[in-house]
Amino acid sequence: MNTSSLQIFIEYKVKEAKVEKYEEIMKEILNKLPEFSAERIEWFVAADQAFLYVEMFQVPTLAHYHALKKLRKSSDHPIFSQLEAYIEGGLEKLNCWAFKTQPVED
DSSP: OOTTSEEEEEEEEBOGGGHHHHHHHHHHHHHHGGGGTOEEEEEEEOSSSTTEEEEEEEESSHHHHHHHHHHHTOSSSTTGGGGGGTBTTGGGGOEEEEEEOOOOOO
16 A cells, blocks of 8 residues: 555445435546546445445545545536435535554664
């Protein structure tokens, strides 16, 4: 992992009745992320918490993170806003965090 890049985690719970449609929409969303300099994109569903999903990816700077976080929570973005209908509590409940790598000493 590039030590200057940031690891981004996006977490939310999907409405039970909407999982199938959500997973269809996510293909489009995941394909859009590289346009915002996202790399190493991964998508997870929790094994121990029903309908909890996490996206993980890297971006090069905090500015990229803040811009993407704003877009992901925006009801105006033509693609990202589609999640509003599928997330419990809407986009307000889409949680974003940025982490930087901590060096591990021997």
